[in-house]
Amino acid sequence: MSRLVVVSNRIASPDDKGSAGGLAVGVLGALKAAGGLWFGWSGDTGNEDKPLKKITRGNITWASFNLSEQDYEEYYCQFSNAVLWPAFHYRLDLVQFQRPAWEGYQRVNALLVDKLLPLLSDDDIIWVHDYHLLPFASELRKRGVNNRIGFFLHIPFPTPEIFNALPPHQTLLEQMCDFDLLGFQTENDRQAFLDSLTAQTQVSASGNKHHRAWGKTFCTQVYPIGIEPDEIARQASGPLPPKLAQLKAELKNVQNIFSVERLDYSKGLPERFQAYEALLEHYPQHHGKIRYTQIAPTSREEVQAYQDIRHQLETEAGRINGKYGQLGWTPLYYLNQFFDRKLLMKIFRYSDVGLVTPLRDGMNLVAKEYVAAQDPANPGVLVLSQFAGAANELTSALIVNPYDRDEVAGALNQALTMPLAERKSRHAEMLETIIKNDIDNWQARFICDLEKVTPRQSKQSLPDNVTSCSKLA
Structure with missing residues (x-):
């Protein structure tokens, strides 16, 4: 050879x-x-x-x-x-x-x-x-x-x-x-x-x-x-670190929308914030019952376009929380910092919705990792951009146009209210594809x-x- x-x-x-x-x-x-x-x-x-x-x-x-x-x-x-x-x-x-x-x-x-x-x-x-x-x-x-x-x-x-x-x-x-x-x-x-x-x-x-x-x-x-689906599942399962376990207990009555992306203009982060705001605007029944966490560690700090998007997200997060937040409820958490990958897999597992809506992406392995990290008996729902390469394989996700904030908001509402049987069916179909087409x-x-x-x-x-x-x- x-x-x-x-x-x-x-x-x-x-x-x-x-x-x-x-x-x-x-x-x-x-x-x-x-x-x-x-x-x-x-x-x-x-x-x-x-x-x-x-x-x-x-x-x-x-x-x-x-x-x-x-x-x-x-x-x-x-x-x-x-x-x-x-x-x-x-x-x-x-x-x-x-x-x-x-x-x-x-x-x-x-x-x-x-x-x-x-x-x-x-x-x-x-x-x-x-x-x-x-x-x-x-x-x-x-x-x-x-x-x-x-x-x-x-x-x-x-x-x-x-x-x-x-x-x-x-x-x-x-x-x-x-x-x-x-x-x-x-x-x-x-x-x-x-x-x-x-x-x-x-x-x-x-x-x-x-x-x-x-x-x-x-x-x-x-x-x-x-990806390595078996390794992702192994990292996602098992006991939670103490701080994460405490957070999970505090949020036991709150549905979690979770997203993690490198801070980049191709990822559609401002559009994602606007879609979440549309969810809060059009579906007020979720007020006080959901939380969207966006992790976006800084990349290429020296490039002006990346500095601009960071400031834009900080401004938007403050504006949305100021408009819709309540005493005891902050609807959007924006974290501009790095988290260990193994910890992220555990967070994926306990998130009700994975929000992955880049404006353009070659593949986007986060979408596949989110699916692989789920508990098959009670899986979360993936909301996925049609412009991510992963959308060609993960056809059982809720596929959306990230430029259409109302469509994304509607998909988030559908994900938050989806019956268990449908969640399990969609997850099983996607996991089968991920296992077949692994790294x-x-x-x-x-x-x-x-x-x-x-x-x-x-x-x-x-x-x-x-x-x-x-x-x-």
Whole structure:
């Protein structure tokens, strides 16, 4: 079996004792199966010229590097997170394109390839992750690397009207065609990529998943990322910490609506607050009997758009509580702080409603975690945005348009009043899907498909009308 080399913007160090997120769990599962290398940024800046830091545990090696302050600013802050992130989440109004940042993005991708090259073997399979590294395969190909190279995009891919508005859109598209296999969260994302490509150049197809553009052959496929449902259920069950147990006792006659998101404009948090206000306005029978808790830890504090949304939420929370609160009842709790993931799973289990309404999201694993954390004998109800990738799988949730505050308010009322039999039925259907499409299945499917690809060296002898991808499921 070939060695697996995983490349991502950040790596999860084996010395990090924190709970592993979705990407880390999936990547580690794939690496344990094949043995291999995880290569990525350490998260630190400065001392960028020092040798790679390598740690080996069993059959896995972690190799990390530092970035210079300039590379961090241009590649990470100014292009990845101020151009690609807002554009891919359909927020062209927040895109801040600067030519030096674009040049820095390209430069750092080339730099990372140079750092990785000495570690590669001819038969390695390379799996690259996310929007920070769109040019990575192209840089490898320039250096004569013909290994199988796959790419998975964790966030949405926007429609051509959005993507092709980016000044370097054609260059990015052509660079992405240097991957052998391009994986997306949903069929809509996969099709948006192909539509953007077709708008720029002639694309030939052999079947609906095998393509040729700019003289390069590649495959596209959908791989919705999953979670570890058994581990989530284990973390959610069991005794509560003393403070949480006390809180649960105090709120025994109150129905809890719960939501946790990173503080980001793509998550639809102001719209969510407005929908909750509409619930209080249109369904006054719930006054004094419900509580909505929104946990939203700060992210990317240095970005003005994130500072703005934080201030907006603080203002809205105060206004709503001032308008509808009563002595002894605060309807909305907004917490701008980090909570341990294991504790969140326990909170999920004791929440009557999970509110997950992003304006745009590649998948949204919080929705899946909420379902997996529930007590099957008395489950809560998931209210889920139609614009989250998870809505394609969790069809038994209450699916809503997050831009329609009254529709979301109506769904919240339906969730709060839903009979037990219906709650159990909806939960069972969603849990079955989550178990079937768990994180292990996600990584195994991707790696299996990537292994089927004919290496580039062999492709050069193929006629232009023949692709080299084996049939994908």
